[in-house]
Amino acid sequence: xxxxxxxxxxxxxxxxxxxxxxxxxxxxxxxxxxxxxxxxxxxxxxxxxxxxxxxxxxxxxxxxxxxxxxxxxxxxxxxxxxxxxxxxxxxxxxxxxxxxxxxxxxxxxxxxxxxxxxxxxxxxxxxxxxxxxxxxxxxxxxxxxxxxxxxxxxxxxxxxxxxxxxxxxxxxxxxxxxxxxxxxxxxxxxxxxxxxxxxxxxxxxxxxxxxxxxxxxxxxxxxxxxxxxxxxxxxxxxxxxxxxxxxxxxxxxxxxxxxxxxxxxxxxxxxxxxxxxxxxxxxxxxxxxxxxxxxxxxxxxxxxxxxxxxxxxxxxxxxxxxxxxxxxxxxxxxxxxxxxxxxxxxxxxxxxxxxxxxxxxxxxxxxxxxxxxxxxxxxxxxxxxxxxxxxxxxxxxxxxxxxxxxxxxxxxxxxxxxxxxxxxxxxxxxxxxxxxxxxxxxxxxxxxxxxxxxxxxxxxxxxxxxxxxxxxxxxxxxxxxxxxxxxxx
Ligand code: ADP
Numbered sequence: 001x002x003x004x005x006x007x008x009x010x011x012x013x014x015x016x017x018x019x020x021x022x023x024x025x026x027x028x029x030x031x032x033x034x035x036x037x038x039x040x041x042x043x044x045x046x047x048x049x050x051x052x053x054x055x056x057x058x059x060x061x062x063x064x065x066x067x068x069x070x071x072x073x074x075x076x077x078x079x080x081x082x083x084x085x086x087x088x089x090x091x092x093x094x095x096x097x098x099x100x101x102x103x104x105x106x107x108x109x110x111x112x113x114x115x116x117x118x119x120x121x122x123x124x125x126x127x128x129x130x131x132x133x134x135x136x137x138x139x140x141x142x143x144x145x146x147x148x149x150x151x152x153x154x155x156x157x158x159x160x161x162x163x164x165x166x167x168x169x170x171x172x173x174x175x176x177x178x179x180x181x182x183x184x185x186x187x188x189x190x191x192x193x194x195x196x197x198x199x200x201x202x203x204x205x206x207x208x209x210x211x212x213x214x215x216x217x218x219x220x221x222x223x224x225x226x227x228x229x230x231x232x233x234x235x236x237x238x239x240x241x242x243x244x245x246x247x248x249x250x251x252x253x254x255x256x257x258x259x260x261x262x263x264x265x266x267x268x269x270x271x272x273x274x275x276x277x278x279x280x281x282x283x284x285x286x287x288x289x290x291x292x293x294x295x296x297x298x299x300x301x302x303x304x305x306x307x308x309x310x311x312x313x314x315x316x317x318x319x320x321x322x323x324x325x326x327x328x329x330x331x332x333x334x335x336x337x338x339x340x341x342x343x344x345x346x347x348x349x350x351x352x353x354x355x356x357x358x359x360x361x362x363x364x365x366x367x368x369x370x371x372x373x374x375x376x377x378x379x380x381x382x383x384x385x386x387x388x389x390x391x392x393x394x395x396x397x398x399x400x401x402x403x404x405x406x407x408x409x410x411x412x413x414x415x416x417x418x419x420x421x422x423x424x425x426x427x428x429x430x431x432x433x434x435x436x437x438x439x440x441x442x443x444x445x446x447x448x449x450x451x452x453x454x455x456x457x458x459x460x461x462x463x464x465x466x467x468x469x470x471x472x473x474x475x476x477x478x479x480x481x482x483x484x485x486x487x488x489x
Pocket of ligand 1: 145146147148172173174175203204205206207208209210212223224225226228229231232
């Protein structure tokens with residue numbers, strides 16, 4: 001069976017007849033064969049979304065919400081099945097896959113409820129017998145281009161706010177995790193979403209680029225690499241499209257000398273090696289006070305060596321595979337860079353091929369010590385199970401090192417000193433800050449996103465997402481029956 005595109009309410013195969021495969025990164029097993037979209041499918045999908053827009057934007061928002069509530073209910077009912085497929089397709093361990101699905105459920109319920117909110121603004125007018133307010137309008141056709149690391153959650157972060165506010169959408173999921181996206185779209189269909197409101201095109205980056213270039217796409221919401229995000233931003237600037245970008249991080253956990261080290265260790269291991277380090281919020285720098293470094297390094301090596309690699313479906317697995325061969329090579333390339341730059345490799349640093357793992361893309365959790373802030377492994381996003389210990393002498397230096405990267409997504413600090421905690425909240429310049437918790441664990445009801453190279457000022461999740469997917473329309477109603485001149489009369 002070939003998995004198809006979903007265009008105007010129908011599942012269709014590509015006219016080119018080309019296909020690609022979805023592989024299990026733990027075993028190499030082929031999970032599915034998918035139709036690869038060409039210009040014709042992209043054209044049809046965008047046209048369908050554009051045609052559906054006028055009626056969907058007039059469809060009462062609470063009714064749109066009812067459909068989203070049904071989607072959330074089905075997601076919740078099928079959570080286990082979806083999580084299992086996710087572990088097979090993406091590799092993350094089952095409990096994390098369940099978390100990914102849960103995040104999708106949470107986001108869907110949250111945005112469904114926005115069907116009865118989408119608060120506007122009503123403020124007094126400065127003239128008599130005049131009423132003024134601002135209401136939200138949808139933007140049009142949204143292209144949602146998503147990565148493989150949160151194969152269900154990220155599509156919901158984009159589609160739910162887009163649809164509840166009256167936009168229509170074309171989803172282009174990552175080529176490594178297309179089956180999850182097909183499942184999500186099937187669930188929308190089952191929930192009764194009208195044809196054309198959500199369309200799905202499958203394929204690689206060229207399909208994403210076709211969407212970005214399509215004149216009837218009004219808004220591009222992208223999560224992925226910096227290089228692609230920048231390319232999209234440049235194109236969008238010249239075509240005048242709205243664009244929301246989320247492009248990763250170089251996140252740090254700051255450990256002060258007064259920290260509860262055991263708590264910090266839990267946070268470091270979870271943030272650095274959860275999802276095999278393939279989260280945009282993963283901690284890849286541990287900025288530690290010199291008085292705590294030795295003890296932290298020693299205990300951390302022990303903890304990292306105890307992590308069990310394997311198929312994420314097994315309850316005994318702590319760390320699953322990385323997504324594909326290219327990522328495996330890239331991660332190992334950074335190990336070589338770190339060693340060459342003079343960092344001390346404490347543990348890991350190579351591919352893991354024991355037993356069944358030989359068939360998949362496993363990389364040993366890797367820890368570098370004596371890393372200097374200027375080294376490439378301390379500056380560039382690795383997106384793998386690699387983290388670097390950087391020694392500092394004060395909280396001021398820790399914050400300075402934390403902030404001095406081209407990314408700005410998430411930071412964490414472990415300290416028992418309330419002054420230091422607040423100093424960190426005040427002076428850290430990333431979009432997310434955690435106190436006495438690791439760099440991962442965002443909740444969907446608050447803004448998610450980052451500063452500097454991480455994004456372009458937009459935020460996902462919470463009510464902040466509504467800003468991305470709507471335009472403000474300001475309305476003045478003058479019932480005085482005469483000409484009234486603002487600022488003059
Ligand atoms: P990652 O490193 O997470 O794979 P990418 O930026 O390569 O990040 O991919 C993220 C998403 O962007 C995927 O769906 C991918 O197919 C898509 N993509 C890749 N290249 C382009 C491009 N030039 N234009 C639009 N989308 C692209």
